Amino acid sequence: MANEGSRPEAGDPAQESEQVLLTGPRRQRLRERLSALSMWLTVKTEPPKSGGPADTEVGSPASMHPESPPASPASHPSDPEALWQDLWESISTSGFREGERSAMSSACELWRRPTASKSIWSRLAKSGPSEAQHRDWERVSKAVRAGVPPALRCAVWSTCSGAIGKKSQVAAELGQTPDSLYPSFTAQGLLLQNEASGVIDVDVPRTGCAEALLEPLRRVLLAFAVKNPQIGYCQSMNFIVATLLEFCDEESTFWILCSLVEDMLPENYYTRNMVGVRVDMLVLTSLVKLHLPMLHAHLVEHDIDLSPFTMGWFLCLYVNTLPNPSLHRVLDCLLHEGSKVLFRTALAILQLLESCLLGVHSVAKAYEILRSPTCPEDDLLCAMHGLWLRGFSTESVCELRRQHLKEVLEQDAVVEARRAELRARRESRESECPGSVAAVDSDESLTPMRNLESFLKVADRDPSDAETE
């Protein structure tokens, strides 16, 4: 994890500890998963076509130059399957010490919502995890980067994202049993009658998922809207949930979604003003400038703005952007390492497309390339964790987010002031000449909004007036 700086890793073993300390049915389930894994390993006797970029930090520095492709994944020393087997065996037999759990949980929390200040991290580092835990964390990261076996995705995603911990935490807060929560949120969700439920009902059938997933999809979204009334539902969550449901049961999907939106992504990604994702677009631009300076200069010269595309990449967590094996591997990393993976992925895609993009000089041509970026799965994962991103860290992302948040809020204030000004002007006009409905054909007096109020009144008319053609 040389790329990430050492501190952020400090807290992570807690995520594993949550898993290890599971008792009863969960423990049983973990064992079942483990046997699924060994079956998967037995069935899959052929060695994988490529080893995956488990060791990119040392094994394959992706080149800074677009001409030379990233080093072949075949050169990676570690075999992902061996990594997984080793990892799960050790987790199921050893485990972490009880006393360290809560401190580690809060450390994880800070790490996932990357607003932790340096001082917090250095404090945690001092009282931090043992050497052994740190090694375990590194093994998890390597294994996750190498790709999680499909049969294990539900368990690994739930653990790594903190979804399991979240469920018990919410249960403790509400004084209910963990397993009663989801059914209760769903029951309330099905009664919901608001903007969220309206848009969910419209979106679910047109998400494009299998018939059997439609109802689970709807229930998960409604339950989330109940749990997070200030977010409700935001278009693009439907695609994320549909993808999670491919691997996870309904309830796990719900808790993973909660972890993702409440803890892992910055605040206000999906809320009304969507400030979080707008900030991230500016952060990405800064990172492109830093890590892909040639491409940045080219885009600026030709006035090519990436954000119309990258906005969708980030909001949908690359669902509908990347083809399937790549998408799932990006999600593996994202659910383990947090939102910085969104930037790693974007930078990797752009690096892989760099030579193509440098060859085009018009917005339209650039958009043709960006519309459906094609990156081979292993090239993408290699590029994401290549040495060329050495300076990239959670801290640098946090710092950039802080800077750009200020910028976005200032812009919003300007727009809000303008909105208020226009509204006031309109009102004063209306009071000057009450009842004057726009002189429709008079060019000089044309003011679009002057008509708005009367328009709305007209539009409220009894629908039976609707003219037939």
Add this chain to the structure above:
Amino acid sequence: MSGQEGPFKIVILGEGRVGKTSLLRQFVSRTFSDQEASTQSAAYLDKILLLRGTQVQLSLWDTAGQERFHSLAPIYYRNADGALLVYDITDLESFRRVAKWVEELQVMGTTCVLAIVGNKSDLQSQAKVPKADAETYARSINARHSTASAKLGFGVDEAFGALAEDVLASRARAPGQTQTSSRRTRGALVVAEDDAAQPSRQKSGCCGGG
């Protein structure tokens, strides 16, 4: 002018499920699906249109309809040459949203040619938006109004074609740098406020007026 024009950037705005994506698909590839996926933030399509012997290249941006995406919309309508505002003739609320979009464009100081389209004209018997009112409103903001059916393919080419013609006409009138004086020309129009200098009239460059 002859030969080629554009690319012109056209953005499609309107409430969710009014048929923005379907209109675009019908226009670009003559296809229609009852099961059109919801649009995640935005999608990009392009199309070359033959207008009176001139090839006009259009860069079309389809946007997500949910209201909170208003805050992202400037990314898509920045430097747009035209906006197609879509509502569903069977849904009064979707018609109200058109006015909100117009207000939004105005607040952001966007100047572009506007056209309003009432989609789903195949459901005329369920129409809830009085056509005369829609036309009156469209005139008041100097926009064209028409109806279309993405499903049947009626009025789709006409709507995009007319918008493209208006964009061309506004370009011909104000090649390159748009001047304040050109704002009031009919049929090509303006969402800008009528007083107060408009510092954001920076449409030059990107398309180069032919």
